[in-house]
Amino acid sequence: MRKLLLTAFALAAVCSSGFSQNTEKMEVKDPAYNWDFTHIYPSWDAWQKELKDFSALTPKFIEYKGKISKDPKALIEYIKLSEKAGQMGSKLSSFARLQKDVDGKNSMYNAKLQELQNIFVEMSKNRSWYSPELATLPQETAMKWIAENPELAPYKHDMEDFYRELSHILDEKTQNILNEYSRALSATSKIYNSLSVADIEFPKVKLSTGEEVTASPAVASRIYATSPNQEDRLKVANANRDYYFKHRNTFADIYLGMLQSRAASARLEGYKSCLDATLSGNNIPTDVYFTLLKVAQTNVAPLQKYWDLRKRALGLAKYYHSDASAELTNFSRSYKWEEAVKIVTSALGMMGKEYNENFNSMLTGGKIDVFEKPGKQTGAYNLSLYGVHPYVLMNWNETRDNVFTLAHELGHSVHGILAQKYQSYNNSGANSMVAEVASTFNECVLLDYMLAQSKDPNEKIALLVQAIDNVAGTFYRQVQFAEFEYTMHNMVENNKPVNADVIAKVYGDIDAKYNGLGVEQPENLKYSWPRVFHFFNYNFYVYNYAVSFTASNALYGNIVNAKNKKEADAAKERYLNLLKSGGNDYPINLLRNAGIDMTKEESYLAVTNRLQKLVDQLEVELKKVDKIK
Missing domain, CATH: 1.20.140.70 (Oligopeptidase f, N-terminal domain)
Structure with a gap:
């Protein structure tokens, strides 16, 4: 409650x-x-x-x-x-x-x-x-x-x-027994965190340049994005994954223990499955989960076309996951803070008076911590504080990604302001499924605005790649993880044998199903699943990202694809009412009232259709600069 x-x-x-x-x-x-x-x-x-x-x-x-x-x-x-x-x-x-x-x-x-x-x-x-x-x-x-x-x-x-x-x-007696065993039952989570964080050691790799690097996640990300040498990118990727392959049996035993514990708890509490137990808390029908999986599985063509475009644009004979961050063009542009504020403010002008008044209130001073400084937390976030105002943390580095992050976090801010204004205290918060709609919606608005403003094909390519990567990472990748989670829980609930090789096969088969045969799959890739800490520290959570991302794309589409201004204004008003509703109802009901039914297949087609449009547009722009024929 x-x-x-x-x-x-x-x-x-x-x-x-x-x-x-x-x-x-x-x-x-x-x-x-x-x-x-x-x-x-x-x-x-x-x-x-x-x-x-x-x-x-x-x-x-x-x-x-x-x-x-x-x-x-x-x-x-x-x-x-x-x-x-x-x-x-x-x-x-x-x-x-x-x-x-x-x-x-x-x-x-x-x-x-x-x-x-x-x-x-x-x-x-x-x-x-x-x-x-x-x-x-x-x-x-x-x-x-x-x-x-x-x-x-x-x-x-x-x-x-x-x-x-x-x-x-x-009952109180049973709960007290579980409380007594709680520390023992949580041991698997602690072991995982020790093995995957505290005790982890990544090997060193010598690159073609002669530089020797440690294949940690941060270093690997840098090499993927900056190295023009595919062999270096692949070498670092394999080295990064080798730790998980080496400890594959230990990670598998840890995960199996967690799955068995979750299954036992679900049965004890009277749920049909672990999925039912998790979704029941927010009254989310299991149809939402299964519909998400079905639509993503049957609409992988635009994702696989994107990987093929990248392969051709980069001039590669084979394409690997480690090639996914390589730049397709040499376009580079920096954004000063004041310039970025102006861009985001102009883009969101379409949202009307009330939205923009609250958006602009966040820019009046003291509410955004902008620049990096010694000892400052990395990344970005929004904290909505009841009775005061939201606080937004940024670490401004003048990148295009930072511009989108600003729009994203201020989407959370406006959501918090409107919910507090229109709801009682107990209903002023929002479930994560709805909360992420407010932020990713702004990213859709900003992308279309920046594409419309750009006259440089290389800039358009950079913007399109960023948008497509967002869909690939926030929708398809998370659905891929969600299918893996469901499959593994289902196997344990039905007493099927599970070991390191079984888990790896499930993970590898799902990866191939979504990304296609055009993306190479080194042997150790399918053993790299323990990198996803959500599998261990959360339970059926990753699907949230995909559902909220889908909803924001659909709600934005209802506005920009409306037949006339009257319909567009009505769609916009429904969206604003969603923000004003906070948590006064279950997330699925709130989204339905806003104009999107997450139990229906057509709702998820909004994001798959948008990806198809973005990929087709990228193909046109790549041809303009002779990156592909």
């Missing part, structure tokens, strides 16, 4: 530190390029005071034990207390975490987070009784309370969701 159960703030991964506290007023840097943390608290003194107030809430939760199932007023008070704690916890956590992410060398932030974590642990103990007691309240009574008490009305969806899953909630 999401925030109703006090899951509004995540504090699971904090580190400890004994650094002394600093309660001085903070220095505010240029808000044009740096985060302004005074929007959350004016000083660490204010943070420390709020922390004290937050801690004082801890004993209050236990006061409602035995009352919430008997008195609607007690339930309302408990929920309000939970929401108050959730909002306070989010602000306290974000204030320290955000500063840690731009100043990672300062251990003070870990100390602050540890203070908060200690309080959270105690608070969690004082509210562990809540779900079991709520389960004793008949659903009819709960719905009657909601009808009679307006203050409970915003929680109707949360309550219905709780009772929908009630039959799968284990």
